[in-house]
Amino acid sequence: MADSSVSFLLDKLSWLLQEEVILQKGVREDVQYIKDELKRHNAILTRDDALEDKDPELKVWVKRVRDIAQDMEDAIDEYNLRLVDHRQGNNKNSSFHKVAFDIKTMKPRHRIASDIKKIKSKVEAITQGRPMISGVGSSSSQRRSSRLDSQGDALLLDEADLVGIDQPKKQLCDLLFNDEPKREVISIYGMGGLGKTTLAKQVYDDPKVKKHFRIHAWVNLSQSIKMEEILKDLVQKLHNVFGKPAPESIGTMNNDDLKKFIQNFLQRSQKYLIVLDDVWHVKVWDGLNHAFPNNNRGSRVMLTTRKRDIALYSCAGLGKDFHLEFLPEKEAWSLFCRKTFQDNSCPPHLEEVCRNILKLCGGLPLAIVAISGALATKERSNIEEWQIVCRSFGSEIEGNDKLEDMNKVISLSLNELPSYLKSCLMYLTIFPEFHAMETWRLIRLWIAEGFVNGEDGKTLEEVADSYLKELLDRSLIQVVEKTSDGRMKTCRMHGLLREIVNSKSRDQNFATIVKEQDMVWPERVRRLSVINPSHNVLQQNTTTFHLRSLLMFGLSDLLNQFSLHELCSSNGVQFLNVLDLQDAPLDDFPAEIVNLYLLKYLSLKNTKVKNIPGSIKRLQNLETLDLKHTSVTELPVEIAELKRLRHLLVYRYEIESYAKFHSRHGFKVAAPIGNMLSLQKLCFIEVDQGSAALMVELGKLTQLRRLGIRKMRKEDGAALCSSIEKMIHLRSLSIFAIEEDEVIDIHDISNPPRYLQQLYLSGRLEKFPQWINSCKNLARVFLKWSKLEEDPLVYLQGLPNLRHLELLQVYVGEMLHFNAKGFPSLKVLGLDYLEGLKYMTIEEGAMQGLKKLVMQRCSSFKNVPVGIEHLAKLKAIEFFDxxxxLIMDLRPNGGKDFWRVQNVPTVYSTYWRNDGWDVYSLETFGDIESDVDHRIAMRTLQLPTLWKA
Structure with a gap:
């Protein structure tokens, strides 16, 4: 992961070479020399990344390259910073002003020329002193050897180590033995160390499997192994089944001939089983796939991989992907105790520290077995030794020989990463341990840091989103929470993986994490994460602060000791690109922030800041301004001068009941918002004043992906419709009327945004907007206070991708009818405050994928929905007030309609009483009149989660 500093610099060098400001004589040539040399060095660093840890001389040289790259970046940023004041107000169209500008900028141009001369000398020195990298000519073979040496889980885990292996083994055997005559592919995927290889080996070696598949072969793969070697190895193993050597002719065959040979061999054979262990690349599967014919005898191919995309790709059409999960807590504890303590029982005085250590293993069998082996030799009476392991888990992994093999297996996934993902992954260690990271927060931060490379036809946000998905597919991050329409909302890194990545981050001085006052500081600090600070971290005598990023967590009331004024006035923060003060106890906007001219990302989310000064216009590089859940209600007119701003997020919730019209607040602005042509997200802007002109202004924002409008009036509907038609990239649209009974007139949209995925309308609809029916990409639709007389389902049930539908006071009729084949993708359905609703009919075939049904405050609805028994995938039904x-008819002990919901795992009823929710499980629900005796649980909710759009 050594190439990140150089990669970032190369982009800045390109900017400097293209800069219109005239550099001093010879400087441009020096910059070009530095760029060319660092580009060559970067190619070496990228190619031989995995060798850095093994070669001390190379490691020292890499550090020198990184330091030079950072020095050059500092020089460019300082040059850019010194030009800021001169640029502002300069009329470049005037020749006089151009001359004046060149004179005024003479000093910064002289300064950067001097800096570049010094840096060029250092580059020349490291070029001449570059070490001979061992194995450069054979680096691929070295990596292959390393790869095969730690071939993984099978070398480190045995059957006894896999607690609960019986069930997944049975499932795999069932897939192998099913009656399907066509060739099927079974893909086992998951994080390294889960035991994929061990599980596959247990299945493969089972006597019943060997008997069922007379022809069988196990092929070990590596990241860089040649296809020709794989094919020849497979030919030999197929012949070994019969105790015969492979024909000598295969030695002269090319890849195509070898594939044809294998194909003919298997086509003539009985049913066969081929296991491909540890597939790393799609091209490997593509290269082998056609060698495995469909001989219609029930043949099977089984593969293991760490990558989800390979698993899904290989078994697409005819096959099954099998995701191996982490061990549950109970089974993990059983394995830990069995491997750590001979008597399988943890001493009571060690239980707390052992459970904390186990938590860091995160249910990963390989980690549990390895850590247990290291702990088994420790003295049980000395609890301090065990606590040290827990406190310094990352250091223990690095320095303990017994954990070296485990470290290799986990590190393989990191060394194999493409360069554009390495920095993104290391960046995750900036967040506190076990912290659930919001995906959109990560995306914006990565972009501000410069980690995201532009791709034709895609926004940087779309590219960053693809990075997240790739990390997920590689099992390097885990989903913590999903949105109701299936998108990843929050994620985290596995605890053990995090420790290994954090170790690499420290080693390369990628980021500095401050948790304790007496920590050892590196020589330079560029990215700083401060967690629960109790002192001013910038008061370090021996550390050079040239900060590009500062994120602070858990500030709470410690701000009295940690002065933000001192922070922003410090000499080491003038180059900041990222300042994230989310959750800080701030009452006022820190005035010093506006002097951070290079700032790209500013978050004051969840603070008490009320006002934003007009001087914010000085932050001309700002791309994200996150003021969500602050007290800001109005933005200054100068906000429109931030031409690079991409994400303007200003809104908060004030929840007094679980469904209130005025529960969300946005912001007012008198600025010509249409000048902010880079905006992609704008929410929530209040349009009640000067709304006509503002609606027209919105039409200029053709790059918008998300638009949120509050306090809209009926008369502004036509202008808004015209503007929406120009927003061809729009993905999410939220419109709130100024009052509950105000009509939202948005019917005249003849060309709706084709990519629209989320639609939220709150206010009256005189009729259903017909254009919604043509938005085939809609995944979430929330309609509130529409008060329609016509059944809205008629227009919605044909939407092919709709996954979440919420209707609050939308329909005044008595009957809702769900037609057969309607709502093919719907997962969540919420019906609220439909006071006139009396009956509901669900035809067989409707909502076939529905998992959750929520009904609340439908006071006239006393009959169980007819056809609800057809919803075979329904997991939960929730009734609120x-x-x-209705509830009596659904009781298990005597309810006449209980049979309709008897196969639904969770059914409960909830009532709002005394400002709180009383929750009752219908599985044991008794007499409503004596509900005290049958109370299962009680909880107080401010707002049901389904309404937090």
């Missing part, structure tokens, strides 16, 4: 008659 629904009539007693």
């Amino acid at each position: 629904m009539p007693d008659e």
